[in-house]
Amino acid sequence: MSITTPALTSANINQDNMFKIGAVSRITNIPVDTLRIWERRYSVVVPFRSENSDRLYQTEDINRLTLLKMLVDRGHSIGSVARLENGKLIERLEIHDKKNINNSDNNATYKSISVAVIGDVLPLQIQHTQINNSSFTFSGLYRTEADFYESNQNSELDILVLEYPAIQGDHIENISTLFKKSGAKKLVLIYGFTNSAAKALLNKTNYLYLHAPVTVDHLQSELLHIIKNDNLIKTPSNRFELDGKAPLRTYSNNQLIKLSSASATIKCECPQHLSSMILKLIQFEVYSAECIERYKKDAELHALLGNLTGHARSIMEQALTKVIEAEGISIK
Secondary structure (H helix, E strand, O other): OOOOOOEOOOOOOOHHHOEEHHHHHHHHOOOHHHHHHHHHHHOOOOOEEOOOOOEEEOHHHHHHHHHHHHHHHOOOOHHHHOOOOHHHHHHHHHHHHHOOOOOOOOOOOOOOEEEEEEOOOHHHHHHHHOOOOOOEEEEEEEOOHHHHHHHOOOOOOOEEEEEEEEEOHHHHHHHHHHHHHHOOOEEEEEEEEEOHHHHHHHOOOOOEEEEOOOOHHHHHHHHHHHHHHOOOOOOOOOOOOOOOOOOOOOOOHHHHHHHHOHHHOOOOOHHHHHHHHHHHHHHHHHHHHHHHHHOHHHHHHHHHHHHHHHHHHHHHHHHHHHHHHHHOOOOO
């Protein structure tokens, strides 16, 4: 199969919205050599070429590469997914997510800044990255606005993050309506493309708008900046609201396993003990979720047990975070 590389001209593409291969590598966490191999062997994307023959990628290319990277990280071979359309890639990721007890509609209930994200790719990136930050919590990660409305009716929200592939002038009113209905104090808008008319309308708002693609690290920095500058920091509560849904997980299994062995390099054995306890609690959360499906008669009881275990896991995660910060342990 021969690959035809599109010619880059002012008529067919705006070079200001293109990214070189080094930037794409940093955003997607895919090594440059791997990107070249994936393109040559599997035609996963077809970048444009500049007059100097540099590869130039569009936002859509980066979104597709991100989806492929996430599936490869979860055990799929690149050859088995390279030819799939983006919709099929997302379906496969959702199958993985359904097996995880911490689905994206969980709502954080302890007194930290609550952040909800709506979008096609960014929620999947966040769920896969497992951000560890005690200043804010992702209370919900949603694919569509309908999912958000259905799951977020009674939740207190501080920051809403919206991911749009393109924004036209007539989208602004809908965005403003969604922001008001959400009850959030701040809005972060991430867009792929827009025009001067829409930009003029956005300039009249106090929204923070960022040109996509945005890495998870970049988003985290922007959220911390908002929390600090807008004085959103809340007074910690000594009481956990156990009636609410348990928070999303803070640490991935790989991170916890790594922390279990950290005691070999530091004197303190707390990381090992805490991470082991958290892994046990996660196992019971998964077990409870399975019992809900298998034993319909006691489904309500198992749901309660799983949710309370999730709260216990969240408390232990906060303790582990304190130890990591005190010991200067890296989990990257």
